[in-house]
Amino acid sequence: MPATRKKKATKTVKGDQTKALILETALEIFRERGYDETTMRVIAEKAGVSLGNAYYYFSSKEYLIQAFYQRMHDDHLAVSLPALEKTKTLKARLLAVMRLKIDILEPYHQFAGVLFKTAAHPQSPLNPFADESDPVRQASIQLFEQVVEGTKARIPKDLRAELPYLLWVYHMGIVLFWIHDQSPKHRRTYRLIDHTVDLVDKLIHLASNPFMRPLRKQALLLMDELREAAEEIEEDEENERSK
Amino acid sequence: MPATRKKKATKTVKGDQTKALILETALEIFRERGYDETTMRVIAEKAGVSLGNAYYYFSSKEYLIQAFYQRMHDDHLAVSLPALEKTKTLKARLLAVMRLKIDILEPYHQFAGVLFKTAAHPQSPLNPFADESDPVRQASIQLFEQVVEGTKARIPKDLRAELPYLLWVYHMGIVLFWIHDQSPKHRRTYRLIDHTVDLVDKLIHLASNPFMRPLRKQALLLMDELREAAEEIEEDEENERSK
DNA sequence: GCCGCTAGTTGAACGTGTTCAAATTCAGCT
Protein backbone atom coordinates (compact mmCIF):
# COMPACT_ATOMS: atom_id res chain seq x y z
CA MET A 1 0.00 0.00 0.00
CA PRO A 2 1.54 3.27 -1.10
CA ALA A 3 0.87 6.56 0.62
CA THR A 4 -2.79 6.37 -0.27
CA ARG A 5 -4.17 6.96 3.21
CA LYS A 6 -7.02 9.14 2.13
CA LYS A 7 -6.66 12.57 3.55
CA LYS A 8 -9.18 15.01 2.24
CA ALA A 9 -5.99 16.83 1.48
CA THR A 10 -6.80 20.45 0.92
CA LYS A 11 -4.33 21.75 -1.57
CA THR A 12 -4.87 25.39 -1.05
CA VAL A 13 -4.75 27.92 1.75
CA LYS A 14 -8.21 29.00 0.81
CA GLY A 15 -9.31 25.39 0.92
CA ASP A 16 -7.99 25.07 4.43
CA GLN A 17 -9.89 28.14 5.46
CA THR A 18 -13.13 26.91 3.99
CA LYS A 19 -12.73 23.55 5.65
CA ALA A 20 -12.00 25.15 9.00
CA LEU A 21 -14.91 27.50 8.59
CA ILE A 22 -17.30 24.65 7.94
CA LEU A 23 -16.01 22.67 10.90
CA GLU A 24 -16.23 25.59 13.30
CA THR A 25 -19.73 26.38 12.15
CA ALA A 26 -20.77 22.77 12.48
CA LEU A 27 -19.38 22.38 15.99
CA GLU A 28 -21.08 25.57 17.05
CA ILE A 29 -24.47 24.44 15.80
CA PHE A 30 -23.94 20.97 17.21
CA ARG A 31 -23.29 22.52 20.59
CA GLU A 32 -26.46 24.56 20.41
CA ARG A 33 -28.88 22.15 18.87
CA GLY A 34 -27.40 18.68 19.02
CA TYR A 35 -26.42 16.43 16.15
CA ASP A 36 -29.66 15.14 14.73
CA GLU A 37 -31.29 18.54 14.79
CA THR A 38 -28.43 20.04 12.83
CA THR A 39 -28.85 19.62 9.11
CA MET A 40 -26.10 19.81 6.58
CA ARG A 41 -28.08 22.50 4.82
CA VAL A 42 -28.07 24.70 7.91
CA ILE A 43 -24.37 24.18 8.43
CA ALA A 44 -23.66 25.13 4.84
CA GLU A 45 -25.95 28.11 4.96
CA LYS A 46 -24.56 29.48 8.20
CA ALA A 47 -21.03 28.94 6.96
CA GLY A 48 -21.94 30.77 3.79
CA VAL A 49 -21.06 27.94 1.45
CA SER A 50 -23.11 25.68 -0.72
CA LEU A 51 -24.36 22.31 0.41
CA GLY A 52 -22.17 20.48 -2.04
CA ASN A 53 -19.16 22.38 -0.85
CA ALA A 54 -19.60 21.07 2.67
CA TYR A 55 -19.53 17.59 1.22
CA TYR A 56 -16.40 18.40 -0.69
CA TYR A 57 -14.53 18.71 2.60
CA PHE A 58 -16.46 16.31 4.81
CA SER A 59 -17.60 13.41 2.75
CA SER A 60 -20.39 12.68 5.16
CA LYS A 61 -22.01 14.08 8.24
CA GLU A 62 -20.16 11.49 10.30
CA TYR A 63 -16.85 12.85 9.16
CA LEU A 64 -17.70 15.94 11.13
CA ILE A 65 -17.89 13.73 14.19
CA GLN A 66 -14.48 12.35 13.41
CA ALA A 67 -13.20 15.89 13.31
CA PHE A 68 -14.93 16.48 16.60
CA TYR A 69 -13.09 13.58 18.22
CA GLN A 70 -9.84 14.94 16.98
CA ARG A 71 -10.56 18.33 18.41
CA MET A 72 -11.64 16.97 21.75
CA HIS A 73 -8.54 14.86 22.01
CA ASP A 74 -6.28 17.74 21.14
CA ASP A 75 -7.86 19.84 23.84
CA HIS A 76 -7.74 17.01 26.34
CA LEU A 77 -4.10 16.40 25.66
CA ALA A 78 -3.30 20.08 26.00
CA VAL A 79 -4.72 20.27 29.51
CA SER A 80 -3.54 16.82 30.57
CA LEU A 81 0.15 17.19 29.92
CA PRO A 82 0.67 20.01 32.41
CA ALA A 83 -1.39 18.12 34.96
CA LEU A 84 0.74 15.03 34.52
CA GLU A 85 3.86 17.01 35.30
CA LYS A 86 2.62 17.55 38.80
CA THR A 87 1.66 14.07 39.83
CA LYS A 88 3.63 10.89 40.08
CA THR A 89 1.39 8.12 41.38
CA LEU A 90 -0.61 6.16 38.87
CA LYS A 91 -3.80 6.73 40.76
CA ALA A 92 -3.46 10.49 40.90
CA ARG A 93 -2.42 10.69 37.27
CA LEU A 94 -5.34 8.64 36.09
CA LEU A 95 -7.71 10.62 38.24
CA ALA A 96 -6.50 13.90 36.83
CA VAL A 97 -6.70 12.77 33.24
CA MET A 98 -10.18 11.35 33.64
CA ARG A 99 -11.55 14.43 35.30
CA LEU A 100 -10.06 16.66 32.65
CA LYS A 101 -11.63 14.55 29.97
CA ILE A 102 -15.08 15.25 31.31
CA ASP A 103 -14.23 18.90 31.81
CA ILE A 104 -13.31 19.17 28.17
CA LEU A 105 -16.37 17.37 26.89
CA GLU A 106 -18.71 19.34 29.11
CA PRO A 107 -19.99 21.89 26.57
CA TYR A 108 -20.96 19.13 24.18
CA HIS A 109 -22.99 17.02 26.54
CA GLN A 110 -26.23 17.04 24.63
CA PHE A 111 -24.46 16.60 21.34
CA ALA A 112 -22.41 13.70 22.63
CA GLY A 113 -25.34 11.33 22.82
CA VAL A 114 -24.98 10.61 19.19
CA LEU A 115 -21.29 9.99 19.35
CA PHE A 116 -21.86 6.56 20.67
CA LYS A 117 -24.63 5.82 18.29
CA THR A 118 -21.97 4.52 16.00
CA ALA A 119 -19.55 3.58 18.72
CA ALA A 120 -19.64 -0.11 18.06
CA HIS A 121 -19.94 0.21 14.34
CA PRO A 122 -17.04 -1.52 12.59
CA GLN A 123 -15.63 1.60 10.99
CA SER A 124 -15.89 3.78 14.04
CA PRO A 125 -12.74 4.87 15.85
CA LEU A 126 -14.55 4.37 19.14
CA ASN A 127 -14.87 0.72 18.50
CA PRO A 128 -12.54 -1.08 20.89
CA PHE A 129 -11.91 -3.81 18.33
CA ALA A 130 -11.29 -1.48 15.46
CA ASP A 131 -8.32 -1.09 13.22
CA GLU A 132 -5.37 0.15 15.19
CA SER A 133 -4.25 2.46 12.49
CA ASP A 134 -6.93 4.99 13.21
CA PRO A 135 -4.98 8.09 14.16
CA VAL A 136 -7.47 9.58 16.61
CA ARG A 137 -7.82 6.37 18.56
CA GLN A 138 -4.09 5.82 18.49
CA ALA A 139 -3.43 9.27 19.86
CA SER A 140 -5.99 8.78 22.56
CA ILE A 141 -4.38 5.57 23.73
CA GLN A 142 -1.02 7.27 23.66
CA LEU A 143 -2.14 9.65 26.34
CA PHE A 144 -2.75 6.71 28.64
CA GLU A 145 0.70 5.42 27.79
CA GLN A 146 2.02 8.59 29.28
CA VAL A 147 -0.16 8.14 32.32
CA VAL A 148 1.43 4.76 32.93
CA GLU A 149 4.95 5.65 31.88
CA GLY A 150 5.37 8.42 34.35
CA THR A 151 4.79 6.22 37.38
CA LYS A 152 7.24 4.06 39.17
CA ALA A 153 4.64 1.67 40.50
CA ARG A 154 5.81 -1.92 40.34
CA ILE A 155 3.78 -3.30 37.49
CA PRO A 156 4.83 -6.44 35.64
CA LYS A 157 6.07 -5.77 32.14
CA ASP A 158 3.38 -7.82 30.45
CA LEU A 159 0.60 -5.95 32.15
CA ARG A 160 2.29 -2.63 31.72
CA ALA A 161 2.30 -3.15 27.98
CA GLU A 162 -1.43 -3.67 27.81
CA LEU A 163 -2.40 -1.19 30.46
CA PRO A 164 -2.71 1.87 28.22
CA TYR A 165 -5.22 0.12 26.02
CA LEU A 166 -7.12 -1.20 29.01
CA LEU A 167 -7.28 2.24 30.54
CA TRP A 168 -8.51 3.63 27.26
CA VAL A 169 -11.36 1.14 27.26
CA TYR A 170 -12.10 2.07 30.85
CA HIS A 171 -12.14 5.71 29.89
CA MET A 172 -14.59 5.00 27.09
CA GLY A 173 -16.88 3.38 29.60
CA ILE A 174 -16.80 6.47 31.77
CA VAL A 175 -17.58 8.67 28.81
CA LEU A 176 -20.47 6.40 27.98
CA PHE A 177 -21.77 6.85 31.50
CA TRP A 178 -21.32 10.59 31.32
CA ILE A 179 -23.43 10.76 28.19
CA HIS A 180 -26.34 9.40 30.16
CA ASP A 181 -25.63 11.33 33.30
CA GLN A 182 -28.26 14.00 33.82
CA SER A 183 -27.28 14.88 37.37
CA PRO A 184 -26.47 18.56 38.00
CA LYS A 185 -22.97 19.43 36.82
CA HIS A 186 -22.52 15.72 36.15
CA ARG A 187 -21.57 15.11 39.71
CA ARG A 188 -22.47 11.48 39.33
CA THR A 189 -19.84 11.02 36.69
CA TYR A 190 -17.17 12.70 38.78
CA ARG A 191 -18.13 10.55 41.71
CA LEU A 192 -18.00 7.47 39.53
CA ILE A 193 -14.54 8.47 38.38
CA ASP A 194 -13.35 8.85 41.96
CA HIS A 195 -14.63 5.45 42.90
CA THR A 196 -13.59 3.58 39.80
CA VAL A 197 -10.12 5.07 39.69
CA ASP A 198 -9.61 3.83 43.20
CA LEU A 199 -10.89 0.43 42.19
CA VAL A 200 -8.82 0.29 39.04
CA ASP A 201 -5.75 1.19 41.02
CA LYS A 202 -6.40 -1.60 43.47
CA LEU A 203 -7.04 -4.05 40.68
CA ILE A 204 -3.79 -3.17 39.03
CA HIS A 205 -1.92 -3.81 42.23
CA LEU A 206 -3.81 -7.02 42.74
CA ALA A 207 -3.00 -8.15 39.23
CA SER A 208 0.64 -7.29 39.83
CA ASN A 209 0.84 -9.66 42.74
CA PRO A 210 3.06 -12.66 41.92
CA PHE A 211 0.32 -14.88 43.20
CA MET A 212 -1.88 -13.67 40.34
CA ARG A 213 0.63 -14.44 37.65
CA PRO A 214 -1.16 -17.40 36.03
CA LEU A 215 -4.48 -15.62 35.83
CA ARG A 216 -2.82 -12.50 34.54
CA LYS A 217 -1.00 -14.46 31.88
CA GLN A 218 -4.23 -15.99 30.76
CA ALA A 219 -5.97 -12.66 30.55
CA LEU A 220 -3.14 -11.14 28.59
CA LEU A 221 -3.11 -14.06 26.21
CA LEU A 222 -6.70 -13.18 25.58
CA MET A 223 -5.70 -9.69 24.67
CA ASP A 224 -3.35 -11.08 22.07
CA GLU A 225 -6.22 -12.98 20.63
CA LEU A 226 -8.29 -9.85 20.37
CA ARG A 227 -5.48 -7.98 18.73
CA GLU A 228 -4.96 -10.75 16.25
CA ALA A 229 -8.62 -10.64 15.32
CA ALA A 230 -8.51 -6.89 15.02
CA GLU A 231 -5.73 -7.15 12.48
CA GLU A 232 -7.79 -9.49 10.38
CA ILE A 233 -10.69 -7.09 10.51
CA GLU A 234 -8.36 -4.37 9.39
CA GLU A 235 -7.43 -6.37 6.32
CA ASP A 236 -11.06 -6.96 5.48
CA GLU A 237 -11.81 -3.30 5.62
CA GLU A 238 -8.79 -2.60 3.52
CA ASN A 239 -10.25 -4.88 0.87
CA GLU A 240 -13.67 -3.39 1.14
CA ARG A 241 -12.35 0.09 0.59
CA SER A 242 -10.92 -0.85 -2.79
CA LYS A 243 -14.29 -1.63 -4.29
CA MET B 1 -48.49 6.08 35.27
CA PRO B 2 -51.48 3.99 34.22
CA ALA B 3 -51.23 1.04 31.91
CA THR B 4 -50.03 3.26 29.13
CA ARG B 5 -46.95 1.26 28.20
CA LYS B 6 -47.30 1.73 24.52
CA LYS B 7 -47.91 -1.55 22.83
CA LYS B 8 -48.78 -1.21 19.21
CA ALA B 9 -51.73 -3.27 20.37
CA THR B 10 -53.27 -4.87 17.36
CA LYS B 11 -56.95 -5.18 18.01
CA THR B 12 -57.83 -7.61 15.30
CA VAL B 13 -56.84 -11.03 14.08
CA LYS B 14 -56.31 -9.55 10.68
CA GLY B 15 -54.12 -6.90 12.23
CA ASP B 16 -51.98 -9.52 13.89
CA GLN B 17 -51.56 -11.31 10.61
CA THR B 18 -50.52 -8.18 8.79
CA LYS B 19 -48.05 -7.28 11.50
CA ALA B 20 -46.55 -10.75 11.48
CA LEU B 21 -46.37 -10.73 7.70
CA ILE B 22 -44.48 -7.46 7.69
CA LEU B 23 -42.06 -8.65 10.35
CA GLU B 24 -41.34 -11.95 8.62
CA THR B 25 -40.80 -10.19 5.33
CA ALA B 26 -38.51 -7.66 6.94
CA LEU B 27 -36.39 -10.26 8.69
CA GLU B 28 -36.08 -12.23 5.49
CA ILE B 29 -34.85 -9.24 3.52
CA PHE B 30 -32.56 -8.17 6.37
CA ARG B 31 -31.01 -11.62 6.29
CA GLU B 32 -30.43 -11.40 2.55
CA ARG B 33 -29.34 -7.83 2.10
CA GLY B 34 -28.51 -6.38 5.49
CA TYR B 35 -30.18 -3.53 7.31
CA ASP B 36 -29.11 -0.42 5.51
CA GLU B 37 -29.70 -1.92 2.10
CA THR B 38 -33.23 -2.86 3.02
CA THR B 39 -35.64 -0.01 2.47
CA MET B 40 -39.02 0.29 4.08
CA ARG B 41 -40.50 0.58 0.62
CA VAL B 42 -39.11 -2.76 -0.41
CA ILE B 43 -40.34 -4.41 2.77
CA ALA B 44 -43.82 -3.01 2.21
CA GLU B 45 -43.84 -3.96 -1.44
CA LYS B 46 -42.65 -7.51 -0.85
CA ALA B 47 -45.15 -7.93 1.96
CA GLY B 48 -47.86 -6.66 -0.35
CA VAL B 49 -48.88 -3.75 1.82
CA SER B 50 -48.53 -0.02 1.48
CA LEU B 51 -45.63 1.90 2.91
CA GLY B 52 -47.84 3.69 5.39
CA ASN B 53 -49.23 0.40 6.54
CA ALA B 54 -45.82 -0.82 7.58
CA TYR B 55 -45.47 2.27 9.72
CA TYR B 56 -48.83 1.60 11.27
CA TYR B 57 -47.40 -1.49 12.90
CA PHE B 58 -43.76 -0.52 13.32
CA SER B 59 -43.50 3.12 14.07
CA SER B 60 -39.97 3.24 12.79
CA LYS B 61 -37.40 1.08 11.09
CA GLU B 62 -35.68 0.62 14.43
CA TYR B 63 -38.76 -0.96 15.88
CA LEU B 64 -38.13 -3.80 13.50
CA ILE B 65 -34.78 -4.26 15.19
CA GLN B 66 -36.51 -4.37 18.54
CA ALA B 67 -38.73 -7.12 17.19
CA PHE B 68 -35.61 -8.85 15.94
CA TYR B 69 -34.07 -8.81 19.41
CA GLN B 70 -37.20 -10.27 20.82
CA ARG B 71 -37.19 -13.05 18.25
CA MET B 72 -33.55 -13.86 18.78
CA HIS B 73 -34.01 -14.03 22.50
CA ASP B 74 -37.03 -16.28 22.23
CA ASP B 75 -35.08 -18.66 20.04
CA HIS B 76 -32.06 -18.52 22.28
CA LEU B 77 -34.13 -19.26 25.32
CA ALA B 78 -35.83 -22.16 23.59
CA VAL B 79 -32.55 -23.93 22.87
CA SER B 80 -30.86 -22.92 26.11
CA LEU B 81 -33.36 -24.32 28.58
CA PRO B 82 -32.94 -27.94 27.48
CA ALA B 83 -29.18 -27.50 27.48
CA LEU B 84 -29.25 -26.16 31.03
CA GLU B 85 -31.06 -29.27 32.17
CA LYS B 86 -28.05 -31.34 31.35
CA THR B 87 -25.29 -29.36 33.01
CA LYS B 88 -24.74 -28.36 36.58
CA THR B 89 -21.46 -26.46 36.87
CA LEU B 90 -21.52 -22.76 36.30
CA LYS B 91 -18.74 -22.95 33.79
CA ALA B 92 -20.41 -25.58 31.65
CA ARG B 93 -23.76 -23.81 31.79
CA LEU B 94 -22.30 -20.50 30.78
CA LEU B 95 -20.34 -22.12 28.00
CA ALA B 96 -23.41 -23.83 26.61
CA VAL B 97 -25.54 -20.70 26.71
CA MET B 98 -22.90 -18.56 25.07
CA ARG B 99 -22.28 -21.00 22.26
CA LEU B 100 -25.96 -21.34 21.59
CA LYS B 101 -26.32 -17.60 21.42
CA ILE B 102 -23.88 -17.42 18.57
CA ASP B 103 -25.49 -20.42 16.91
CA ILE B 104 -28.81 -18.64 16.94
CA LEU B 105 -27.50 -15.37 15.64
CA GLU B 106 -25.50 -17.03 12.90
CA PRO B 107 -27.87 -16.48 9.94
CA TYR B 108 -28.01 -12.77 10.67
CA HIS B 109 -24.32 -12.07 10.83
CA GLN B 110 -24.15 -9.44 8.15
CA PHE B 111 -27.33 -7.84 9.36
CA ALA B 112 -26.13 -7.73 12.92
CA GLY B 113 -23.52 -5.09 12.26
CA VAL B 114 -26.15 -2.42 12.53
CA LEU B 115 -27.56 -3.72 15.75
CA PHE B 116 -24.79 -2.17 17.69
CA LYS B 117 -24.89 1.02 15.76
CA THR B 118 -27.41 2.19 18.29
CA ALA B 119 -26.12 0.02 21.09
CA ALA B 120 -25.01 2.81 23.31
CA HIS B 121 -27.78 5.15 22.38
CA PRO B 122 -29.82 6.15 25.44
CA GLN B 123 -33.06 4.61 24.23
CA SER B 124 -31.59 1.36 23.06
CA PRO B 125 -32.30 -1.84 24.98
CA LEU B 126 -28.71 -2.89 24.38
CA ASN B 127 -27.45 -0.02 26.41
CA PRO B 128 -26.03 -1.48 29.63
CA PHE B 129 -27.09 1.62 31.55
CA ALA B 130 -30.57 1.75 30.12
CA ASP B 131 -33.91 1.69 31.79
CA GLU B 132 -34.42 -1.66 33.44
CA SER B 133 -38.00 -1.86 32.42
CA ASP B 134 -37.20 -2.80 28.87
CA PRO B 135 -38.78 -6.21 28.48
CA VAL B 136 -36.32 -7.69 25.99
CA ARG B 137 -33.34 -6.76 28.05
CA GLN B 138 -35.02 -7.92 31.20
CA ALA B 139 -35.78 -11.29 29.67
CA SER B 140 -32.25 -11.62 28.42
CA ILE B 141 -30.80 -11.02 31.86
CA GLN B 142 -33.25 -13.50 33.28
CA LEU B 143 -31.68 -16.24 31.25
CA PHE B 144 -28.41 -15.60 33.00
CA GLU B 145 -30.19 -15.72 36.31
CA GLN B 146 -31.08 -19.26 35.44
CA VAL B 147 -27.52 -19.99 34.49
CA VAL B 148 -26.40 -18.91 37.94
CA GLU B 149 -29.34 -20.32 39.88
CA GLY B 150 -28.86 -23.84 38.73
CA THR B 151 -25.35 -24.12 40.12
CA LYS B 152 -24.32 -24.97 43.58
CA ALA B 153 -20.99 -23.22 43.36
CA ARG B 154 -20.17 -21.34 46.53
CA ILE B 155 -20.70 -17.75 45.53
CA PRO B 156 -21.25 -15.01 48.10
CA LYS B 157 -24.81 -13.74 48.11
CA ASP B 158 -23.89 -10.19 47.21
CA LEU B 159 -21.99 -11.25 44.13
CA ARG B 160 -24.60 -13.83 43.20
CA ALA B 161 -27.20 -11.09 43.06
CA GLU B 162 -25.24 -9.05 40.55
CA LEU B 163 -23.81 -11.91 38.58
CA PRO B 164 -26.66 -12.28 36.08
CA TYR B 165 -26.33 -8.68 35.04
CA LEU B 166 -22.56 -8.94 34.84
CA LEU B 167 -22.80 -12.04 32.71
CA TRP B 168 -25.27 -10.29 30.46
CA VAL B 169 -22.78 -7.48 29.93
CA TYR B 170 -20.09 -10.05 29.24
CA HIS B 171 -22.35 -11.71 26.74
CA MET B 172 -22.95 -8.43 24.98
CA GLY B 173 -19.22 -8.03 24.65
CA ILE B 174 -18.95 -11.41 22.99
CA VAL B 175 -21.73 -10.57 20.58
CA LEU B 176 -19.94 -7.35 19.76
CA PHE B 177 -16.83 -9.34 18.96
CA TRP B 178 -18.79 -11.79 16.85
CA ILE B 179 -20.17 -8.97 14.76
CA HIS B 180 -16.64 -8.12 13.70
CA ASP B 181 -15.47 -11.68 13.42
CA GLN B 182 -14.89 -12.57 9.79
CA SER B 183 -13.10 -15.84 10.41
CA PRO B 184 -14.60 -18.92 8.74
CA LYS B 185 -17.60 -20.21 10.66
CA HIS B 186 -16.75 -17.62 13.26
CA ARG B 187 -14.26 -19.94 14.87
CA ARG B 188 -12.54 -17.02 16.48
CA THR B 189 -15.66 -16.15 18.42
CA TYR B 190 -16.12 -19.70 19.61
CA ARG B 191 -12.50 -19.81 20.66
CA LEU B 192 -12.90 -16.53 22.47
CA ILE B 193 -15.92 -17.91 24.26
CA ASP B 194 -13.98 -20.96 25.39
CA HIS B 195 -11.17 -18.87 26.75
CA THR B 196 -13.24 -16.16 28.33
CA VAL B 197 -15.69 -18.51 29.96
CA ASP B 198 -12.76 -20.20 31.60
CA LEU B 199 -11.43 -16.84 32.70
CA VAL B 200 -14.78 -15.62 33.93
CA ASP B 201 -15.21 -18.78 35.93
CA LYS B 202 -11.83 -18.31 37.55
CA LEU B 203 -12.56 -14.68 38.29
CA ILE B 204 -15.82 -15.59 39.96
CA HIS B 205 -14.03 -18.03 42.20
CA LEU B 206 -11.35 -15.53 42.92
CA ALA B 207 -13.90 -12.89 43.80
CA SER B 208 -15.63 -15.39 46.05
CA ASN B 209 -12.50 -15.83 48.11
CA PRO B 210 -12.95 -14.35 51.60
CA PHE B 211 -9.66 -12.59 51.09
CA MET B 212 -11.28 -10.59 48.32
CA ARG B 213 -14.22 -9.44 50.35
CA PRO B 214 -13.27 -5.75 50.70
CA LEU B 215 -12.52 -5.32 47.02
CA ARG B 216 -15.66 -7.18 46.09
CA LYS B 217 -17.74 -5.02 48.37
CA GLN B 218 -16.32 -1.95 46.80
CA ALA B 219 -17.03 -3.18 43.30
CA LEU B 220 -20.59 -4.09 44.20
CA LEU B 221 -21.14 -0.72 45.79
CA LEU B 222 -20.20 0.67 42.44
CA MET B 223 -22.90 -1.40 40.83
CA ASP B 224 -25.43 0.16 43.14
CA GLU B 225 -24.25 3.53 42.04
CA LEU B 226 -24.75 2.60 38.42
CA ARG B 227 -28.20 1.27 39.10
CA GLU B 228 -29.14 4.42 40.93
CA ALA B 229 -28.06 6.52 38.00
CA ALA B 230 -29.95 4.26 35.63
CA GLU B 231 -33.13 4.88 37.54
CA GLU B 232 -32.70 8.59 37.23
CA ILE B 233 -32.19 8.22 33.53
CA GLU B 234 -35.36 6.21 33.37
CA GLU B 235 -37.28 9.07 34.91
CA ASP B 236 -35.83 11.51 32.45
CA GLU B 237 -36.87 9.42 29.54
CA GLU B 238 -40.30 9.05 31.05
CA ASN B 239 -40.57 12.82 31.05
CA GLU B 240 -39.25 13.14 27.55
CA ARG B 241 -41.79 10.70 26.21
CA SER B 242 -44.67 12.87 27.42
CA LYS B 243 -43.80 15.74 25.14
C1' DG C 1 -80.71 -2.71 6.13
C1' DC C 2 -78.45 1.23 7.81
C1' DC C 3 -75.52 4.07 11.03
C1' DG C 4 -71.51 5.03 13.29
C1' DC C 5 -67.35 3.82 15.15
C1' DT C 6 -62.85 1.92 15.40
C1' DA C 7 -59.10 -0.64 13.27
C1' DG C 8 -56.74 -0.88 9.35
C1' DT C 9 -54.91 0.92 4.95
C1' DT C 10 -53.43 4.10 1.36
C1' DG C 11 -50.28 7.10 -1.26
C1' DA C 12 -48.80 11.66 -1.76
C1' DA C 13 -45.73 14.90 0.37
C1' DC C 14 -41.90 16.48 3.35
C1' DG C 15 -37.21 16.85 5.13
C1' DT C 16 -32.95 14.92 5.16
C1' DG C 17 -28.27 12.97 3.78
C1' DT C 18 -25.87 12.29 -0.26
C1' DT C 19 -24.34 12.46 -5.29
C1' DC C 20 -22.79 14.54 -9.43
C1' DA C 21 -22.20 16.95 -13.70
C1' DA C 22 -21.37 21.41 -14.65
C1' DA C 23 -19.64 26.06 -13.52
C1' DT C 24 -16.22 28.96 -11.40
C1' DT C 25 -11.82 30.40 -9.46
C1' DC C 26 -7.07 30.67 -9.42
C1' DA C 27 -2.01 29.86 -9.72
C1' DG C 28 1.51 29.15 -12.74
C1' DC C 29 3.16 29.24 -17.38
C1' DT C 30 4.01 31.28 -22.10
Place this chain on the structure above:
DNA sequence: AGCTGAATTTGAACACGTTCAACTAGCGGC
Protein backbone atom coordinates in the same frame (compact mmCIF):
# COMPACT_ATOMS: atom_id res chain seq x y z
C1' DA D 1 -2.70 39.22 -21.47
C1' DG D 2 -4.20 34.79 -22.38
C1' DC D 3 -4.19 29.74 -21.63
C1' DT D 4 -4.53 25.45 -19.07
C1' DG D 5 -5.58 22.22 -15.71
C1' DA D 6 -6.46 21.39 -11.11
C1' DA D 7 -8.87 22.85 -6.98
C1' DT D 8 -12.97 24.50 -5.47
C1' DT D 9 -17.87 25.60 -5.59
C1' DT D 10 -22.56 25.23 -7.04
C1' DG D 11 -27.40 23.67 -7.03
C1' DA D 12 -30.41 20.49 -8.86
C1' DA D 13 -31.70 15.74 -8.38
C1' DC D 14 -32.15 11.29 -5.96
C1' DA D 15 -33.37 7.86 -2.44
C1' DC D 16 -34.79 7.04 1.75
C1' DG D 17 -37.26 7.35 6.45
C1' DT D 18 -41.18 9.34 8.15
C1' DT D 19 -45.81 11.82 8.54
C1' DC D 20 -50.50 12.57 7.73
C1' DA D 21 -55.06 13.51 6.04
C1' DA D 22 -58.08 10.87 3.81
C1' DC D 23 -60.22 6.54 2.62
C1' DT D 24 -61.96 1.60 3.33
C1' DA D 25 -63.47 -2.55 5.90
C1' DG D 26 -65.78 -4.74 9.19
C1' DC D 27 -68.66 -5.05 13.09
C1' DG D 28 -72.04 -4.06 16.94
C1' DG D 29 -76.37 -1.83 17.80
C1' DC D 30 -80.79 -0.07 16.28
